[in-house]
Amino acid sequence: MSILSEPHFHNEDAAFERLEAIVWPSGPVCPKCGNCEQSRITRVSGATARIGLRRCLECKKQFTVKVGTVFESAHVPLHKWFQAAHLLASSKKGISAHQLHRTLQVTYKTAWFMAHRLREAMRAGELSPMGGTGGIVEVDETFIGREPGKERKRAYHHKMKVLALVDRATGQARSMVVDNLRPATIAPILRENMMTEARLATDEAGHYLHIGREFAAHGVVRHGREEYVIGEVHTNTIEGYFSIFKRGMKGVYQHCAKKHLHRYLAEFDFRYNHRSALGVDDINRGSNAMAGIVGKRLKYRDSLAGAA
Numbered sequence: 150m151s152i153l154s155e156p157h158f159h160n161e162d163a164a165f166e167r168l169e170a171i172v173w174p175s176g177p178v179c180p181k182c183g184n185c186e187q188s189r190i191t192r193v194s195g196a197t198a199r200i201g202l203r204r205c206l207e208c209k210k211q212f213t214v215k216v217g218t219v220f221e222s223a224h225v226p227l228h229k230w231f232q233a234a235h236l237l238a239s240s241k242k243g244i245s246a247h248q249l250h251r252t253l254q255v256t257y258k259t260a261w262f263m264a265h266r267l268r269e270a271m272r273a274g275e276l277s278p279m280g281g282t283g284g285i286v287e288v289d290e291t292f293i294g295r296e297p298g299k300e301r302k303r304a305y306h307h308k309m310k311v312l313a314l315v316d317r318a319t320g321q322a323r324s325m326v327v328d329n330l331r332p333a334t335i336a337p338i339l340r341e342n343m344m345t346e347a348r349l350a351t352d353e354a355g356h357y358l359h360i361g362r363e364f365a366a367h368g369v370v371r372h373g374r375e376e377y378v379i380g381e382v383h384t385n386t387i388e389g390y391f392s393i394f395k396r397g398m399k400g401v402y403q404h405c406a407k408k409h410l411h412r413y414l415a416e417f418d419f420r421y422n423h424r425s426a427l428g429v430d431d432i433n434r435g436s437n438a439m440a441g442i443v444g445k446r447l448k449y450r451d452s453l454a455g456a457a
């Protein structure tokens with residue numbers, strides 16, 4: 150049986166119930182006055198009432214779980230949002246706006262918009278530094294696409310640069326777009342994202358040498374000398390992460406503007422950090438993305454304005 154046979158992927162009433170369970174785990178909350186006294190909120194029923202309509206007896210306003218969220222303004226049925234979130238969260242390499250457009254039977258523009266909203270929802274909020282209790286954090290960089298305005302040259306000068314960290318103990322990845330790989334660019338990122346008691350594992354790239362001294366240890370594998378594993382020191386975990394990212398970017402998202410790259414990184418980080426090996430199944434991964442959409446509703450309007 151396909152996972153997509155669950156009712157909330159097809160039935161709007163079921164989709165509302167599902168979203169309510171995510172947004173209101175302790176019952177409805179009035180978005181106007183904040184009333185959450187369940188005896189002071191009633192369900193509005195009747196043939197003409199919208200699905201999920203509630204009435205607050207404190208401020209007399211009516212609302213649904215969609216009020217104030219992207220789901221209210223986008224005019225896409227909620228069950229299609231659930232499908233989109235599920236598809237994006239469960240496709241290992243991602244899913245193109247074109248594929249979403251065909252599968253969900255919404256316009257391409259709507260599909261593009263939904264995908265970017267979901268990516269934004271997948272972006273992690275405040276994150277604590279990695280490598281607590283002396284764990285190993287692998288750090289590496291990769292190159293992709295084309296840096297805007299840069300002439301094509303040898304090596305990686307003209308490509309967009311991505312820096313990523315993987316905490317080997319928790320299996321969590323964190324990646325970001327960087328403008329260059331100068332030590333002055335890399336050092337503050339590592340300071341912000343790693344505990345000083347962490348042990349750093351990198352290849353021999355010069356930009357890690359100086360900052361490496363600020364951590365409990367810095368193990369280096371010299372790929373140029375075909376050294377790949379020295380005891381615990383290797384960067385195989387992060388290279389595995391990059392290979393999923395690159396396969397997805399090449400296979401699914403061929404053209405990605407630099408201004409959107411961080412959103413794709415958020416999507417790949419999200420799937421990696423909620424992967425089955427860490428005990429998250431496909432359905433929960435999709436629900437997590439939907440929960441993120443609600444949590445980020447206010448910031449979103451600004452961040453995407455004019456981006457299309």
Ligand SMILES: [Zn+2]
Nearest residue numbers: 179182205208
């Ligand atoms: Zn109220």
